[in-house]
Every structure is written in C-alpha cells, then in structure tokens.
Amino acid sequence: MSQHFKNYTNVKIVYVDDDVDDRFLFTEVLREIDPDIALHTLTNGQELINELDNIAEQPTLIFLDVNMPGYNGFECLSYIRGKRIYDDINVYLLSTSATEKNVETAQNLGANGYLNKPTSYGDLKTLICNCIESVLST
Amino acid sequence: MGIKDIVNRDVVNIDNCESEPIHIPGSIQPHGFLLAIDKNTHVILYCSANVREFLDRELKDVLGKRFHDLFDCEDELKLENYAAGNEFNDSRPFQCHFNKVGYDTLVHLSGDLLILEFEQHPEKMPELPNLYIQMQKFVNELQRTTTLKELCQSISEEIRHVTGYDRVMIYRFDKDYNGEIFAEAKRDDLEGFLGLHYPHTDIPVQARMLYLQNPLRIIADVDYIPSPIYTIVDGADNQSLHLGNAMLRSVSPIHIEYLKNMGVGATLTISLINDGKLWGLVACHHYSKKELPHFLRHTALLEGNFLSSQIKVREASEKFELSKEIDSRLQEVLKVFNSTENIEEYIRHHVLSALVGADGFAIIHNGRLYRQGIVPPDEELLKLVRFLHSYDKPELITDNLIAVYPNAREIVQYAAGLMFFSINKLKNDCVIWFRTEIEKTINWAGEPDKAIIKDQKGLSPRKSFAIWKQIVKEHSRIWDDIEINAAIKCVFALQKQFTIVDARKEEEKQRKLTEQLQAVNEELSNLNWIGSHDLKEPLRKIQVFASRMLDKERYSLADGTTDLIERIRRSAERMQLLIDDILRYTRLSNVESHFSGIDLNRLMQEVMSDLDNAIEEKNAVIEIGPLPVIKGILFQVRQLFINLVGNAIKFSRPDEACVIKINSTEVSINGQDHFKITVSDNGIGFDKKYEDAVFKVFQRLNDASVYQGTGIGLAICKKIMEIHHGSIEAASVEGVGAEFFVYFPINN
Numbered sequence: 001m002s003q004h005f006k007n008y009t010n011v012k013i014v015y016v017d018d019d020v021d022d023r024f025l026f027t028e029v030l031r032e033i034d035p036d037i038a039l040h041t042l043t044n045g046q047e048l049i050n051e052l053d054n055i056a057e058q059p060t061l062i063f064l065d066v067n068m069p070g071y072n073g074f075e076c077l078s079y080i081r082g083k084r085i086y087d088d089i090n091v092y093l094l095s096t097s098a099t100e101k102n103v104e105t106a107q108n109l110g111a112n113g114y115l116n117k118p119t120s121y122g123d124l125k126t127l128i129c130n131c132i133e134s135v136l137s138t
Numbered sequence: 139m140g141i142k143d144i145v146n147r148d149v150v151n152i153d154n155c156e157s158e159p160i161h162i163p164g165s166i167q168p169h170g171f172l173l174a175i176d177k178n179t180h181v182i183l184y185c186s187a188n189v190r191e192f193l194d195r196e197l198k199d200v201l202g203k204r205f206h207d208l209f210d211c212e213d214e215l216k217l218e219n220y221a222a223g224n225e226f227n228d229s230r231p232f233q234c235h236f237n238k239v240g241y242d243t244l245v246h247l248s249g250d251l252l253i254l255e256f257e258q259h260p261e262k263m264p265e266l267p268n269l270y271i272q273m274q275k276f277v278n279e280l281q282r283t284t285t286l287k288e289l290c291q292s293i294s295e296e297i298r299h300v301t302g303y304d305r306v307m308i309y310r311f312d313k314d315y316n317g318e319i320f321a322e323a324k325r326d327d328l329e330g331f332l333g334l335h336y337p338h339t340d341i342p343v344q345a346r347m348l349y350l351q352n353p354l355r356i357i358a359d360v361d362y363i364p365s366p367i368y369t370i371v372d373g374a375d376n377q378s379l380h381l382g383n384a385m386l387r388s389v390s391p392i393h394i395e396y397l398k399n400m401g402v403g404a405t406l407t408i409s410l411i412n413d414g415k416l417w418g419l420v421a422c423h424h425y426s427k428k429e430l431p432h433f434l435r436h437t438a439l440l441e442g443n444f445l446s447s448q449i450k451v452r453e454a455s456e457k458f459e460l461s462k463e464i465d466s467r468l469q470e471v472l473k474v475f476n477s478t479e480n481i482e483e484y485i486r487h488h489v490l491s492a493l494v495g496a497d498g499f500a501i502i503h504n505g506r507l508y509r510q511g512i513v514p515p516d517e518e519l520l521k522l523v524r525f526l527h528s529y530d531k532p533e534l535i536t537d538n539l540i541a542v543y544p545n546a547r548e549i550v551q552y553a554a555g556l557m558f559f560s561i562n563k564l565k566n567d568c569v570i571w572f573r574t575e576i577e578k579t580i581n582w583a584g585e586p587d588k589a590i591i592k593d594q595k596g597l598s599p600r601k602s603f604a605i606w607k608q609i610v611k612e613h614s615r616i617w618d619d620i621e622i623n624a625a626i627k628c629v630f631a632l633q634k635q636f637t638i639v640d641a642r643k644e645e646e647k648q649r650k651l652t653e654q655l656q657a658v659n660e661e662l663s664n665l666n667w668i669g670s671h672d673l674k675e676p677l678r679k680i681q682v683f684a685s686r687m688l689d690k691e692r693y694s695l696a697d698g699t700t701d702l703i704e705r706i707r708r709s710a711e712r713m714q715l716l717i718d719d720i721l722r723y724t725r726l727s728n729v730e731s732h733f734s735g736i737d738l739n740r741l742m743q744e745v746m747s748d749l750d751n752a753i754e755e756k757n758a759v760i761e762i763g764p765l766p767v768i769k770g771i772l773f774q775v776r777q778l779f780i781n782l783v784g785n786a787i788k789f790s791r792p793d794e795a796c797v798i799k800i801n802s803t804e805v806s807i808n809g810q811d812h813f814k815i816t817v818s819d820n821g822i823g824f825d826k827k828y829e830d831a832v833f834k835v836f837q838r839l840n841d842a843s844v845y846q847g848t849g850i851g852l853a854i855c856k857k858i859m860e861i862h863h864g865s866i867e868a869a870s871v872e873g874v875g876a877e878f879f880v881y882f883p884i885n886n
Contacts, residue, residue: 021679025686096674119678119714121686 008034011132012057016042016076017065017094022117026063029125033132045071049079058089061135066095066102074105081110090135140371141197143187144378145364162378165364166386167357169429170257172367173200174379177221177252180205180214184251184379186386188365192256193236201370209234220245221252231432233259242432248380255386260431272437276444286452290321293445294420297438298323301430303406303422307331308445310418314338315346316610320418328425335610345393346416351382353409354439357389359427360397360404364388397423404428406435408442412449420445461620467493468624475631479639485510493628494621496571498552503567503636512574514549521545522553523566532560535622537573537614547612550575555614557622559629561636569629573614673717680710719850723835726774726857736775738765738815742800745779752787758796765802766813768882774858779817781851782878786819789876794820804884812864812881819877823870832868855880 011034015026023041030039040059042048045068052058062080066073073093080086090112095102098116106114113131118124145164166172171192174184185200193200193208206214213234220232231242232254240259245252275296283289290308298306305328310320315338322332341349349355365388367379381387397405404427408420420442430438471489481503484490491499491511498511502523507516514522525543526534537555539546546553554575561567617625684707692700742762746753753760760783768775783798790796798819805814824832833856835849852868855878859866863883870876 019675021683025682028686096678117678119681119685119711121682121689123685124682 008037008132008136011061011136012038012040012059013132014040014042014048014051014059014062016045016048016063016068016073018043018068019065022065022094025121025124026128029121029128032125033129037132044068045073045076045079048076052080052086058086060090061131062089062091063131064091064093066093074109077106077109077111090131092131141201141368142371143366143368144184145366146378162380162382163364163388163390164378165366165388166255166381166384167359167362167388168365169358169362170255170386171365172256172384172386173205173254174248174251174367175205175254177247177250180217180252182208184367184369186365186367192258197368201368209236217245217252217254244385246383248383251379253379253381253384255384257386257429257432272440276441280448286449286456287320289448289452290445291323293441294321295323297408297420297422297441300437300441301406301422301434303404303424303428304328305331305423305425307421307423308410308418309336309421311338311416313616315341315416317341317418340396341419345390348382349407349409349416349419350411350414352385353411353442354385354435355405355407356385356430356435357394357397357405358429360389360394360402361427401425406430406438408439410442410446410449412446412453417446417449457620460618461623464493464620464624468627471628472631475635479635479642481506481508484508490628491571494557494571494617494625495573495615496557497574498572500570500572501568501632503561504565504640511572512552513572514552518545518549518552522549523568523570526558526568526570527560527563527566532563534558535617537576537616538612539614540612550612554612555617557617557625559625561629561633567636569632571625573617576610576613576615674714677710677714677717681707681714684710716850719854722777723850723854723857726854726861733769733771735767736770736772737767738775738779738802741772741776742779745776745783748780749784749787752784756787756790756796758787758790758798760798760800763799763801765800765815768813770862770882771858774861778855778858778880781855782817782880785851785878786817786821786876789821789823790819791822791873796821805881807865807881811884813884815880815882817878817880818875820875823872823874823876825872826870829868829870833866 013030015023015030017023017026023043027039027041030037040051042051045064048062048064049071064073064076071079073095077091077093080089080091091110092113092115093102093106093111094115094117096117098114103114112135115127115131118127143164146162166186166188168186168188171188172184172186173182173189175182182200182203182205185197187197189195189197189200195208200208205217216234217232232245234241234243241256242259243257244255247253279289279292279296283292290310294306294308297303305322305324307319308321309317311317317336317338317340319331319334322330324330369379400423402423402425404424406420406422408422409416410418410420420438422438467489471484471493474484474487474489477483481501484501485499485508488510491497496511498509498513500510500513500519501508507519509516509519513519522543522545525545529542534542535557536542539553539556540550551574553572555573557571559569561569684703687695687703688700688707695703739762742765746760752758783800786798787796796819798817801816803814803816805812833852835853852866856866859880864881866881867879868876869879
C-alpha cells in the first residue's frame with residue numbers, strides 16, 4: 001500500500017451515485033487511500049450539473065455511476081464534454097456490467113475510462129488508486 | 139294333295155317366356171286374310187283359313203292356285219307392277235277387288251314368298267286428315283309446347299282425336315326398358331294411368347325387336363279366334379312362315395292375356411325410336427274391339443314419326459335447360475362460398491343439396507360433420523364414410539349403394555344412392571349427396587303381388603305392376619351427367635375454399651405464435667436487464683461488504699465468523715457467475731454480429747493467455763496443431779475455445795499431468811465440407827451415456843464443490859456452434875479422457 005505516502009493533497013474528487021451503499025464504500029475506500037483527498041459525493045446528475053456550474057474550483061476527477069434516475073452517467077458525461085471549461089476534468093464511468101456497447105459509448109462521449117464496479121473491497125481500492133495514479137501521471 | 143296347318147303349338151311356360159317365338163305363330167288375326175305366293179310363279183303356297191269367309195272358297199280351291207285364278211288379271215298385273223316397283227310401302231297399300239269388295243293389301247317379301255295381307259276397304263271412307271293440315275298442326279304444336287312431355291301430351295291427344303281409341307298413352311323407357319306412362323289422353327270416365335311405372339319384363343326383348351322392325355302394330359279384338367295358316371303338304375319343308383313383318387300376325391297368347399287382365403279389347407301400338415333404340419311406345423287401348431282403317435293407322439303412325447324426330451332435339455334442349463338451371467344454382471352456391479367461410483352457413487342455405495336434386499347432403503371437414511336434409515344417422519354415416527374412404531377411388535357415384543356397400547341395407551331409407559367425393563382421406567374429409575329410394579318418390583301401380591302367376595294353363599301375364607317396384611327397390615334416381623358435373627365443380631370450389639380457410643387459420647396461428655414469441659423475447663430482454671443490473675447489484679454488495687469485513691475486521695472477528703463470512707462471499711460469487719453465464723447464453727442469439735475470418739492459431743494464443751492462471755495452476759501441457767482460418771463471430775468463437783479448453787483443464791486428473799491436444803482436419807458431412815477441430819484431454823472424462831446430455835443447460839456431472847462451474851459452459855458452446863451453422867459432439871471414456879469435436883462449415 002504505497003498510496004499512503006504519495007501526495008494526493010491537491011486531488012479533488014466528485015463521486016456521483018444514487019446508491020447509498022456505493023457512496024459509503026467509495027468514501028471509505030478513499031479515506032483509506034488518503035484522508036486528505038477532497039471528496040464530494042452527489043446523488044444524481046442534476047446535482048452534479050448545478051454543483052459544477054456554481055463551484056469556483058474544478059474537480060480533478062469525477063466518477064459517474066451509469067445507471068441513475070434523471071440524468072444518467074452518459075448524459076452527465078455529455079454535458080461535461082459539451083463545455084470547453086471542463087476539458088481538464090477526468091471523468092470515469094462506473095457500472096455493474098460493462099457491455100461492449102456501453103464501453104464504446106463512453107469512449108465516444110469522451111470518458112477517460114469505463115470501470116466495472118468490483119465485487120471485492122480490495123479490488124475497489126486498487127481500482128480507485130489506479131485511476132488517481134493515472135490522472136496524476138499525465 | 140294334302141293340306142295342313144302350320145300353327146305353332148309349343149307350350150309357352152314361365153321358362154321360355156323370354157324366348158317365345160312370337161314371329162312364327164302360324165296363325166293370324168281374323169279381321170283380314172293372308173296369302174303367301176311364290177314371288178315368280180304367283181302360285182299360292184299358304185293361306186289363312188278364313189279365306190272361306192272372305193273369298194267364299196274352300197282351302198283346296200285356293201292353295202296351289204295362281205293369283206289370277208282368284209283375282210282379275212288386271213289385279214295381277216297391278217300386283218306385278220307393285221312388286222316390281224319395290225313399292226312395298228305401308229303408306230300406299232296395294233288395292234284390289236274381289237266380288238266387288240275393295241281390299242287394302244299390304245305386300246311384303248319373306249324369302250321367295252310375297253306375303254299379301256288383305257283388309258277390307260271401309261265402305262264409307264272416313265274423313266282423312268289432310269297431310270298438309272296435319273303437318274301444320276304438328277308444327278304449331280312444336281312451337282307451342284316447350285317440353286318433350288308437353289309435346290307427348292299433345293300428340294297423344296291428337297292421336298286419340300284421329301283414331302278414336304278410348305285411351306292413348308305414351309310410354310317412355312329407362313335405360314333398362316322399365317316403362318313410365320309419360321303422357322296420356324283418355325275418355326273422361328276412365329281412371330288415369332299417367333305417371334305409373336312398369337317393369338321391363340312387360341315388353342320382353344324379342345317384342346322390342348319386333349317393335350323396332352314394325353313401327354305399327356294393331357290388335358283388332360283380343361277375343362279373336364286366330365285363323366290358322368294352311369299350306370300344301372308336298373314334302374317340301376314349308377313348315378313355318380315367318381310373319382315378323384306381317385300386320386295380321388297373330389298375337390302372343392301371353393300378351394293377349396295381359397291385355398285381357400287390364401280389360402282392354404283392342405290396341406294400336408306405334409314405336410317411338412330414337413338413335414335406333416326403342417325410346418318408347420304410343421299405346422292406344424280400346425275397351426271393346428276396334429278395327430282401324432289403313433289410312434287412319436298411318437295418320438297415327440305419322441304422328442309417332444313426328445314425335446320420334448323430336449325426341450332427340452327436345453331431350454337435348456331439356457338437358458340444356460337443366461344444365462342452365464343447375465348452372466345458375468351452382469353460381470348461387472359459389473356466391474355463398476364467397477360470402478362466408480362458415481360451413482354452417484352453407485348448410486343453412488340449402489343450396490348445396492338443391493344443386494344436384496339430392497335429398498340430403500353432408501360435409502366432413504376437419505373431423506366435424508355437417509348435415510342437411512335426409513342423411514343417415516351420424517354413427518352409420520361415419521361408418522359409411524370410413525368404408526368409402528377405404529374404397530379404391532376418391533369418388534363414388536351410384537344409384538344403388540347396396541351393390542357396393544353391403545351395410546347400406548340399414549340406411550337404404552336415407553341413402554339408396556349417393557355421390558361421394560373425398561377431399562382429404564387422412565382427415566376423413568369428404569362431401570356426400572344422398573338420394574332416397576326411387577319408389578318413395580314415384581307413383582307405382584297395382585298391388586305388390588307376384589307378377590307372373592303360374593297356373594294349370596301355363597303362363598299368365600302378371601296382374602299387377604309390383605315387379606317394377608321390386609326392380610327399382612333399393613335404387614335411387616339416376617344421377618344425371620349434368621348433376622355429376624355440377625357436383626364435381628362444387629366439390630372443387632369447396633376444396634379450394636377449405637384450402638383457403640385452412641391456410642388462413644394456419645396464418646392466424648403463425649401470427650399468434652409470432653406475437654407470443656415477440657412477447658417472450660421482450661420478456662427475455664427484460665430478464666437480461668434484470669439480470670444485468672437489479673440482480674447483480676445486491677450480489678455485488680454482498681460480495682463487497684463480505685470482503686470488506688474479511689479485509690478490515692478479520693482480526694476482531696471470532697474464527698468461526700470469518701469462515702461463515704467467507705462462505706457467504708463464495709455463494710454470492712457463485713451466484714454472480716451463474717447470472718453471468720445465463721446472460722451470456724441468452725444473449726448469444728440476440729447479438730447481431732458479423733462473420734469475419736478468424737485465424738484460429740492466433741485466437742488460440744489469446745485463449746491461452748486468458749487461461750494463463752489455470753494452466754499454470756494445473757501445470758497443463760497444451761499441444762496445438764496447425765489450425766485453419768474459419769468464418770465466425772470473433773467473441774463467440776473465443777468464448778467457445780475458452781470454455782472447451784477451460785473445461786479440459788478443470789476436469790484434469792490430480793494424479794496425471796494434464797495434456798490437452800487441439801487439432802484440425804477436414805471432413806464432409808452431408809456433402810458439405812467442414813473443419814473438424816478436436817479438443818482432447820486426458821482428464822476424468824465422463825460416462826459415454828452422457829455424450830449428449832453434457833450440452834444441456836445446468837447439466838452437471840460432477841461435484842460442484844470440487845469442480846467449479848455453472849453447468850452452462852457446454853450449452854453455450856452448443857449454441858455458438860448452432861449460430862455458426864456447425865455442430866459440436868463429445869466422446870469420452872470415463873477416467874481416461876474426453877474429446878470434443880466442433881465442426882465449422884467451409885465456404886460458409
């Protein structure tokens with residue numbers, strides 16, 4: 001677990017998911033990775049759009065659940081990629097099942113990645129870590 | 139010189155009734171006299187006994203004499219002229235005189251003999267109908283009357299008017315010469331016979347022959363005493379005289395008795411001939427004796443000839459009328475067919491049995507019986523239909539069902555005759571028209587007694603007309619060609635109708651099936667959705683939380699609890715695999731994928747790397763021979779080999795190094811070339827009896843705790859091969875290894 005020793009202080013993450021359990025797990029995993037990482041959890045796409053337009057500081061990373069009521073993950077992604085000011089934000093989509101079609105759609109819409117929600121706690125942690133790492137390394 | 143009579147004394151009895159020699163009776167009716175003379179010498183060789191009365195001469199003064207010994211030389215000259223001119227013409231008799239009495243003499247040749255029949259010229263010439271007027275009257279009748287029956291009626295009246303007989307009847311024969319009184323003119327006080335029927339035995343075949351030969355026949359007095367014919371006994375064999383063409387010829391005693399039984403005193407009979415066959419007779423009856431002068435006879439004969447000439451024309455035109463009528467009925471039937479597909483409706487319209495003049499009608503369609511009118515009871519009908527279907531031909535048209543179907547006796551009151559048309563032998567489908575017995579529909583005369591009574595006197599003619607009834611018993615009216623044709627057309631239309639109805643039903647069934655299938659498909663894709671999200675979400679949560687507990691709380695949990703949580707996690711994981719596999723299986727055929735060339739050598743390398751962990755774990759050795767490039771859907775073919783090779787690794791024997799071989803050959807199946815790819819292993823194998831079963835969904839042969847898996851893997855393989863128009867087979871020896879063969883069609 002080398003992540004502890006890295007400097008993630010400037011990383012700001014927004015996690016959007018209507019599922020309370022997933023928000024809980026994500027929050028916990030992220031705290032384990034680095035408690036200093038700024039995390040903002042939201043429950044739906046509308047909230048995200050409102051939030052993005054109102055906050056001064058843009059997030060480094062946004063994790064979007066695909067299946068959400070109202071705006072779904074793809075629609076949120078479209079919104080973000082439709083505005084040049086958000087070009088620097090890395091967006092990952094998360095879903096229970098990664099069908100080829102969904103992965104392709106995500107790519108076409110400009111997602112940085114399409115992730116399968118892992119079935120073990122350890123895998124989730126590794127997955128999030130890798131995402132942060134890859135963002136920081138670019 | 140001896141003299142003797144040549145009267146035929148053969149006893150007529152019931153056995154020779156049909157062969158009674160009525161043309162050589164050896165005697166004549168006594169209202170005229172007969173001489174037979176040598177045609178060259180004019181020597182009188184035969185004469186009737188009644189010359190005594192007519193000529194006032196003894197037989198010995200007649201026989202052996204020459205014609206001119208009795209008559210004037212002038213008359214002989216006339217006779218010679220008459221004979222030489224071959225004017226043996228019934229309509230112009232030879233006329234001569236004896237003792238100032240004039241005679242109308244019929245002359246005809248019989249061998250070397252001239253037969254002369256003398257009848258007295260009536261003292262007062264009756265008023266002869268002018269031929270021109272008669273002709274004109276007849277033409278008028280032709281135009282006035284529309285049917286043959288009407289024409290017959292008018293001719294019978296005309297003949298009665300001219301001849302003065304008490305009753306003039308026109309008989310019509312059927313094909314078997316059973317007679318029907320078709321027209322009748324009679325004295326008002328007499329009982330009518332119109333419409334009555336008589337059996338063919340009334341007019342035996344030899345009588346019919348004579349009727350064809352002599353179109354006119356007269357019996358002047360049934361109570362006459364025959365005048366025997368005498369000849370000279372000179373050793374020559376002149377024993378019988380052929381009188382077949384003689385007008386005075388004596389009548390068969392049977393016939394005389396027949397007439398007497400009816401109270402008839404005198405008759406005149408005129409043949410009605412159509413196409414060289416005896417079509418019928420004009421039978422004139424008088425209830426006392428009656429002679430008819432020659433010219434009046436010929437007036438009547440002329441009427442008969444007129445009628446004969448019209449029979450064919452009228453019958454043809456009546457057939458035409460009938461066919462027009464039936465055709466219009468057929469149009470009506472077809473209209474009903476067009477208006478509805480409901481067979482009940484056809485039955486309700488009554489047009490179907492009316493079409494061919496049937497008494498009843500039945501259809502069997504798709505195992506259902508529809509009936510109308512007089513039809514045998516259902517059970518009997520079905521028996522009959524089974525019989526008819528087992529019959530050689532697809533149709534049967536008969537007016538005498540019993541002759542074909544022995545059980546018909548029980549249903550004769552419904553089905554004496556029928557027209558049967560098979561539509562579908564397998565389904566028993568058919569159409570049948572029924573006719574009842576003819577005697578039910580036609581009048582018949584007399585009591586059903588025995589017709590011919592044999593008494594001491596020998597043969598006596600029947601006293602009733604019941605024979606006819608016996609003859610037509612169990613028969614229906616004959617099906618006319620026109621009716622049969624109409625029936626065939628109707629059946630044809632019905633068959634077409636049924637085909638359309640069946641096709642429509644089939645279409646409807648297909649449509650419903652398709653709808654159901656669509657619904658099921660929709661349901662299935664819903665299932666996909668549920669499976670892919672709603673089911674998997676909670677499963678994933680169980681797994682994640684279980685793993686979180688194991689990760690983070692491991693040391694604070696009691697030992698037993700850790701194990702239990704691990705079990706929960708494993709069960710959830712297994713459930714997850716199941717759902718994934720089911721989804722994969724159901725999605726296979728939904729996916730629209732394109733076939734492309736797949737190099738199996740390359741693909742196999744990818745499969746190896748996918749299975750890297752498993753291969754390493756089991757230390758498996760995989761030998762891959764040269765493989766072809768096939769046409770397929772990449773991800774499916776990949777899945778196929780992952781499953782096959784994965785299984786081979788999974789089911790390896792712990793005590794044996796796992797060796798898997800993958801090879802390809804080319805084979806031909808049903809003329810189609812295939813690549814046959816074999817994946818064989820030296821694992822645990824399975825019993826031969828499971829070679830087919832292994833491809834079924836959820837078919838597991840092994841303990842799930844030892845050999846993990848969902849039991850869907852091979853079912854997926856099978857489905858993939860179906861999608862690729864190929865096939866998959868398994869062969870195994872338990873404990874030795876298993877072989878799987880997949881066949882990909884070449885050039886497909």
